[in-house]
Amino acid sequence: MFNALKYPTPIEEAIETIAYLMSQDYLLSLPNHDYEIPKRSVALLLLQKDPIFLEKVKQKELRYSEIEKVIAATQGHFTEPLSFVIAQVRHELGAEIEKTVVTQINKPRINGNDWLHKFTVNPITGFPLLVLVLYFGVYQFVGVFGGGTLVDLIETFFEERINPVVNDITAQLIPWVFLQDLFAHEYGIITLGLRYAIAIIFPVVSTFFLMFSILEDTGYLPRISLLIDKLFKSIGLSGRAVIPMVLGLGCGTMATLVTRTLETKRERLIATLLLALTIPCSAQLGVILGLLSQNSTALFIWSGFMLVIFLGIGILANRCLPGNEPYFYMEIPPLRLPSLKAILIKTYVRLKWYFGEILPLFIAASVFIWVGKLTGLFDILINLLTPIMQALGLPKAAAPTFLYGFFRRDYGAAGLFDLQQQGVLNSYQLVVAAVTLTLFIPCIAQLQFMVKERGIKIASLIAMFVFSFAFAMGFILNLILTNLEVRF
């Protein structure tokens, strides 16, 4: 046979000996059928130190110790690990086959957009480009356009055209005011829940997902990883974590799910913590950028403070958690002009997923608020929050906002938006409220995914830490601002 896979003699001999020493057959169980694995393949897996098969063979074979000795003796013939030697033989055969079957007619144009690639990864041009991409992509497009222009447009439409109609209809259909409140008025399912979802969350999240899909399809994301890896190492993460972190600026829930792609448990833990604590999701980000954009000092203080906390917590976690720093390796795909169709489909699928997750929660939140107000539970909780609000220097009217924050952080942020519109908050209070809400407990959906991905113990530990840390930081920031008497 021309293409026969033949390993170096010591390995071939070892395969034969191990196959001879094995008394049992091994099966690969697939849903519809069990397949017998040839002894040669099992022997090869053992030589490559496959942990699953080593364990199986250890339990089943009487002559396991002899098999172990053969493996050790075979390793003695080579300086490289056996798995490496075996892989190399396979690679060589693969390359040989490639040579015989592939004909290059034209010289491949792999250097087509090399200058553009160099421009994106050279630190001198790459970092300014990254800042520009984040400024225009996240701040201008998502924050100002999505969270400002579009939100204003849809909000005004809702308040002027839909809410009055809904209020009228429910007033005609339902004679009892308390039941009207479930659907209409200040906290109704339609007038509050649906309005928040469609008018505030929808434009912000769709602009974010659109931007993320573009970054993804051009192949720019791996280049961000490459640039940022060294910085991320100081917070115990590798460049690979850029993807969940940037995604976290869109939706923390989705990002928590994506932390799966990180290599080590330690990395996944740090990423989950930072996502829960410091990374604002696009709905929050849109609303907060919208709130603070009229006041550049407030925006500067908020982003500076958040950055310090992000790095501080990351560095601390990196120092305190056991385990080694992560490695970083990543394939860098060529830069491509993305296809509009693919981007639109991706954005659509993500939006669909997102709304499937949040709409029921928004409606549930409206119902809870309705029940809470009706039974007086809401007042009790608000009273409990009032001393905390006072400690943070915030008005009592801010308490419900934080209460909504339990349901969704963005829901809370949207409530902050209403407060600002009513002119209840001064600039100190605005910054303190923005910081506290950004840090504040992750929304219910994210908490749910934290439990799913990290387990109930770690998830509740993180949640408790985030909860107390958020208010502590709000308190400290208020103290700093009032004592320094910063004017803005």
Next chain:
Amino acid sequence: MFKQGFTLTLSSLELMKPGERGIVTSCKPHDETTLRKLISMGITPGVSITLEQCFPSFVIKTGYTRLALDKQIASAIHVRLTDS
């Protein structure tokens, strides 16, 4: 004194300069997982690689593939330098 017809320069990838080319002689990472990843990315002895950049991460090109690696992994890959 005998002089050989060619010089043999061995180096770890970490110490190469951007633009230099070499052939992988060995890979010695600290753990099996990284080794497996290197293998799956096609970095095995005999493969020719070009170092494109070494800061902030190492960027190498092998065949049609471009890879980014950190310093730790770069130091585990040993190469024999060839003329660039």
